[in-house]
Amino acid sequence: MQHVLKLEPALCTGCLQCEMACSYENTGAFNPARSRVKVFTFHEEGSFAPYTCTQCDEAWCMHSCPVEAITVDLDTGAKVVDEDVCVGCKVCTIACPFGTVNYEEASGKVAKCDLCGGDPWCAKACPTGAITWVPADTAGLERMRAWAYQAPRPQPTHTKAPREKSVETFHPGNAGGQ
Amino acid sequence: MAWAGKILRVNLTAGEISPEPLNMDWARDYLGQRGLASKYLYEEIDPACDALGPENKLIMATGPLTGTMASTGGRYSVVTKSPLTGAIACSNSGGFIGAEIKMAGWDMIIFEGASATPVYLYLEDDRAELRPAETLWGKSVWDTDAELHRMHQDPELRIACVGRSAEAGCLYAGVINDLHRAAGRSGVGTVMAAKGLKAVAVRGTRGVGNIHDPMRFLQATEQGKKILADNEVTGQGLPTYGTQVLMNVINEMGAMPTRNMREVQFEGAHKISGEAMHEPRPTDQRPNLTTNAACFGCTIACGRISRIDNGHFTVEHKPKYWGNSGGLEYEAAWALGSDTGVDDLEALTYANFLCNEDGFDPISFGATVAAAMELYENGAITDAHTDGLQLRFGSAEALSRCAELVAAGEGFGKDLGLGSKRLCEKYGQPELSMTVKGQEFPAYDPRGIQGMGLAYATSNRGACHLRGYTVSSEVLGIPEKTDPLTTEGKPKLVKAFQDAAAMVDSSGLCLFTTFAWTPDDIAPQIDAACGGGWDTERLLEMGERIWNLERDFNNRAGLTGADDTLPKRLLKEAAKVGPAKGRANDLGEMLPRYYEIRGWTPDGQVSETTRQRLRL
Numbered sequence: 001m002q003h004v005l006k007l008e009p010a011l012c013t014g015c016l017q018c019e020m021a022c023s024y025e026n027t028g029a030f031n032p033a034r035s036r037v038k039v040f041t042f043h044e045e046g047s048f049a050p051y052t053c054t055q056c057d058e059a060w061c062m063h064s065c066p067v068e069a070i071t072v073d074l075d076t077g078a079k080v081v082d083e084d085v086c087v088g089c090k091v092c093t094i095a096c097p098f099g100t101v102n103y104e105e106a107s108g109k110v111a112k113c114d115l116c117g118g119d120p121w122c123a124k125a126c127p128t129g130a131i132t133w134v135p136a137d138t139a140g141l142e143r144m145r146a147w148a149y150q151a152p153r154p155q156p157t158h159t160k161a162p163r164e165k166s167v168e169t170f171h172p173g174n175a176g177g178q
Numbered sequence: 179m180a181w182a183g184k185i186l187r188v189n190l191t192a193g194e195i196s197p198e199p200l201n202m203d204w205a206r207d208y209l210g211q212r213g214l215a216s217k218y219l220y221e222e223i224d225p226a227c228d229a230l231g232p233e234n235k236l237i238m239a240t241g242p243l244t245g246t247m248a249s250t251g252g253r254y255s256v257v258t259k260s261p262l263t264g265a266i267a268c269s270n271s272g273g274f275i276g277a278e279i280k281m282a283g284w285d286m287i288i289f290e291g292a293s294a295t296p297v298y299l300y301l302e303d304d305r306a307e308l309r310p311a312e313t314l315w316g317k318s319v320w321d322t323d324a325e326l327h328r329m330h331q332d333p334e335l336r337i338a339c340v341g342r343s344a345e346a347g348c349l350y351a352g353v354i355n356d357l358h359r360a361a362g363r364s365g366v367g368t369v370m371a372a373k374g375l376k377a378v379a380v381r382g383t384r385g386v387g388n389i390h391d392p393m394r395f396l397q398a399t400e401q402g403k404k405i406l407a408d409n410e411v412t413g414q415g416l417p418t419y420g421t422q423v424l425m426n427v428i429n430e431m432g433a434m435p436t437r438n439m440r441e442v443q444f445e446g447a448h449k450i451s452g453e454a455m456h457e458p459r460p461t462d463q464r465p466n467l468t469t470n471a472a473c474f475g476c477t478i479a480c481g482r483i484s485r486i487d488n489g490h491f492t493v494e495h496k497p498k499y500w501g502n503s504g505g506l507e508y509e510a511a512w513a514l515g516s517d518t519g520v521d522d523l524e525a526l527t528y529a530n531f532l533c534n535e536d537g538f539d540p541i542s543f544g545a546t547v548a549a550a551m552e553l554y555e556n557g558a559i560t561d562a563h564t565d566g567l568q569l570r571f572g573s574a575e576a577l578s579r580c581a582e583l584v585a586a587g588e589g590f591g592k593d594l595g596l597g598s599k600r601l602c603e604k605y606g607q608p609e610l611s612m613t614v615k616g617q618e619f620p621a622y623d624p625r626g627i628q629g630m631g632l633a634y635a636t637s638n639r640g641a642c643h644l645r646g647y648t649v650s651s652e653v654l655g656i657p658e659k660t661d662p663l664t665t666e667g668k669p670k671l672v673k674a675f676q677d678a679a680a681m682v683d684s685s686g687l688c689l690f691t692t693f694a695w696t697p698d699d700i701a702p703q704i705d706a707a708c709g710g711g712w713d714t715e716r717l718l719e720m721g722e723r724i725w726n727l728e729r730d731f732n733n734r735a736g737l738t739g740a741d742d743t744l745p746k747r748l749l750k751e752a753a754k755v756g757p758a759k760g761r762a763n764d765l766g767e768m769l770p771r772y773y774e775i776r777g778w779t780p781d782g783q784v785s786e787t788t789r790q791r792l793r794l
Contacts, residue, residue, distance in 0.1 A: 013471055029384070033385065043501070046469050046501075048471070105383075127479075
């Protein structure tokens with residue numbers, strides 16, 4: 001089954017272990033400046049958010065590349081830049097709506113997440129579970145479970161008589177955690 | 179290797195910058211950061227010089243593990259001669275600037291001389307420039323940070339700078355990096371401002387790549403991270419409550435110095451504790467604490483990010499303080515809270531914000547306010563001195579106002595900026611200053627934790643908890659429990675902790691790892707990164723070498739064994755309550771034995787034998 005990188009900003013502490021792991025795997029040095037996953041710090045809000053390529057199925061970067069340097073890795077679903085083909089024209093960096101493909105001065109090419117061939121270093125390095133490597137089809141399950149957990153529960157009763165179910169119990173409006 | 183192998187030397191008098199190779203012979207004996215920078219300072223300046231004069235130097239130093247995947251590998255130290263103590267100063271900070279300096283390809287930056295006009299250093303990999311900072315002078319740390327980001331249009335720029343308190347000559351001003359991380363103690367920021375240096379702005383894109391044995395390094399650091407995650411303190415206590423996990427613990431032990439150290443327990447401790455920071459406030463239903471945060475590469479993440487209640491009197495009409503910023507550490511909560519008798523968590527957070535915003539040490543500041551409060555109580559300081567500000571113990575208004583005055587360097591804030599020792603001397607009651615070598619005490623009462631008394635008295639930078647944290651053993655039982663009320667075995671314990679801390683402070687790692695790591699866990703990481711046979715024994719010997727080098731610097735600066743003492747209050751006035759009731763600190767029982775173990779003369783000088791044994 002294909003896996004995806006699941007990002008949970010609420011768990012991120014901004015330590016940048018993922019950026020070091022990513023840059024080390026790709027460039028041989030601990031160098032956040034060359035990382036393909038980025039952590040953003042929102043100081044005033046007191047929050048952190050890891051961010052990287054979502055590996056779109058119909059990838060904008062791939063379709064826009066004039067020299068077909070970006071191809072699909074069929075095992076992982078990753079959109080991979082072939083450095084030998086890339087001419088550094090940067091069209092993909094414009095096409096990507098999320099900004100996750102970037103030109104690198106040091107190589108003269110573009111760089112993006114390639115899922116490390118199916119064993120992403122960032123997820124392995126993350127100490128808090130803010131970045132995890134999970135089956136693509138069930139990536140949302142944990143979040144579903146968390147919301148489901150907040151749904152009202154039936155109160156234990158001492159009678160065996162069937163209770164009348166109230167329709168409101170299942171009204172989506174009171175299933176949230178306001 | 180792991181060292182960048184390069185030093186940037188910045189001569190501020192001449193406005194010249196030159197790169198030079200790192201002295202690898204010294205690196206093999208002193209590793210990096212605290213140790214190596216102290217060696218450079220020791221060799222390059224006259225220890226007796228004027229700390230605020232151009233002949234003093236200021237060194238920003240990284241360690242070999244700074245900027246690597248080793249957990250907590252993001253520390254850097256600012257080393258100079260202290261204007262507060264006259265002794266060697268070494269202030270350690272986390273955040274991100276240390277790693278950035280290393281990523282730019284430098285182990286250290288040495289600042290010499292002084293600039294006639296305000297300047298800041300812009301460092302982008304191999305490009306280094308001194309640029310005019312007239313427009314930044316007079317601005318706070320926060321405004322300087324924002325302005326530099328705006329000027330350079332680079333959101334990734336990392337910045338360390340001094341605030342208005344340093345410019346005004348406050349003797350315990352720090353160097354603040356990344357808005358709320360501080361090389362906070364001993365007035366290293368005061369030295370930076372005296373040199374006309376407002377800020378250091380760094381962008382590093384080279385990375386740290388020359389690891390000696392990468393595979394072994396990744397395995398060793400992985401192993402280290404696992405130990406941290408599985409440990410109760412580093413895996414749960416610190417991430418949940420930060421250093422504030424200690425507030426209630428130390429208070430119950432009767433080792434919580436209160437109201438200028440007159441008492442050893444604070445009745446309001448629970449209101450300003452780590453637990454209290456988690457409690458939703460009655461006013462706005464939000465807790466003081468928003469989240470925990472990590473410094474570069476840290477898998478512990480003990481940092482606090484807090485938000486003040488927007489309706490609180492301190493910030494009611496000041497939207498500037500309504501957002502999140504660095505929250506209370508235990509030391510700050512103690513100094514701003516217990517020591518002044520203030521139990522208003524929001525007021526403490528506000529004072530702490532100001533300490534970050536204008537760059538002054540909350541420990542020294544809080545302790546100085548506490549001394550001023552006692553002087554006010556006994557009439558030595560009057561309303562005439564304070565422009566009508568009533569310095570009463572427990573007054574949140576007084577504390578907040580004092581913080582504003584020190585931040586701006588105005589009015590009575592000038593007196594407070596002198597630090598507790600000079601303030602008490604000025605008002606004729608030097609015995610009320612709770613300091614060693616002129617530096618204010620941190621948050622552990624040496625009557626209830628005997629070993630800490632010796633650690634304070636002999637610390638090379640004046641009273642300090644990080645120079646030999648025997649609390650680990652005496653309170654938490656790490657690595658093994660010792661009785662906090664006995665002096666037996668403490669000289670040996672203090673020496674062991676002092677040497678180990680000197681070693682950790684020279685590696686690029688954070689001292690907090692030692693709640694879980696022994697030197698045996700650290701050695702493989704350093705060895706794999708640096709190569710050249712770094713085992714535990716060699717590292718601890720190096721720690722001892724560093725300790726003795728610092729001591730020797732201080733001896734040459736004119737400090738003697740007579741300075742290894744504690745205020746009379748702690749030696750003579752017994753604790754009135756708690757487990758240590760009836761006890762003072764028995765320093766006299768420990769000090770001679772400590773000198774003996776150190777291989778020093780009876781008057782506390784490093785002996786020739788010791789000097790040779792450690793190759794000083």
